[in-house]
Amino acid sequence: MSTGALELPLVAVVGPTGSGKSELALQLAERxxxxxxxxDSMQFYRGMDIGTAxxxxxxxRGIPHHLMDFLSVREDTTVAAFQTxxxxxxxxxxxxxxLPILVGGSGLYARAALDILEFPGTDPAVRTALEDELESAGLAAMLARLTAVDPVSAARISDGKRVVRALExxxxxxxxxxxxxxxxxxxxxxVQIGLDGNRAELHRRLAARVETMVSDGLLDEVASLIPEGLRDGRTAHKALGYQQFLRVVDGTSTVARATEExxxxxxxxxxxxxxxxRADPRVQWLDWAQPDLFDAAAALVAQPAKGAADA
Structure with a gap:
């Protein structure tokens, strides 16, 4: 193929869990x-391997994979940090x-990488002063203040926490x-490529996937991460499978119940x-079961790409 990698777009392979994103990304990387x-925000964590697939x-296949295994289960990151x-x-x-190929189903993280999306900072002193003012002056006064500087936000929000954030x-x-x-x-x-397909087949795939995780040792993986701080972080213990199987470790659930949950x-x-x-009209959808899936995806990658201003 004459088109060089530097002339190709950033590629994002998105869609629901279990739809075959990892395999398609490997095929595109080879091509x-x-x-x-x-x-995938749960694949950031070291040791969370079985339960995150x-x-x-x-x-x-020798393809480098970036932004995996850089957090301990005690740690957290933000969408803004991930964007950077x-x-x-x-x-x-x-x-x-x-060719960079972004792959994963964590929607906000993918969008932060792909789109013009700014994350304004915060200042604890400013935030505290505004919270004190909210307490003393009341929500109506703070909304009036916000209306004066940002009428669009003032028309959209009404709770104190968000008003304080907008003013901050x-x-x-x-x-x-x-x-x-x-x-x-x-x-x-x-180019965003979305994978979708028959819903009953997706349900079957997901059930089989979870059952395979369990047979591959998900319970042991969860138990091994407890000494590493699985319960201590704000995020890791909430991951699918981990929160359910923590209850098995605690003796408040069974493997069968945790599997079904x-x-x-x-x-x-x-x-x-x-x-x-589906809310993003720019995603170009392919059926994961179509016989020419790889060729169809490769054609999308190789087509003349829209620039940032055209998207």
């Missing part, structure tokens, strides 16, 4: 000399003449909080993922 950049290194790391990884991959952002940046609202505009030329929760999560990605 286009690419590297994978993880956008993390692709083992020996199954990655993801864009640095994208730039690094491109600097070596490779204005005080720190001099810009209205509404100016930071996300827009569907890519930072760079991008995880299957149900995973189906619900997949539904939310589809809702999120």
């Amino acid at each position: 286009f000399n690419g590297e994978a950049i993880n956008a 993390k692709l083992p290194p020996e199954q990655r 790391m993801a864009r640095a990884a994208i730039a690094d991959v491109r600097s070596r003449g490779k 952002v204005h005080e720190l940046t001099g810009r209205p909080f509404s100016s930071f609202m996300p827009v569907r505009q890519y930072v760079t030329s991008t 995880t299957i149900v929760a995973t189906r619900q999560f997949a539904r939310r993922q589809l809702t999120w990605f």
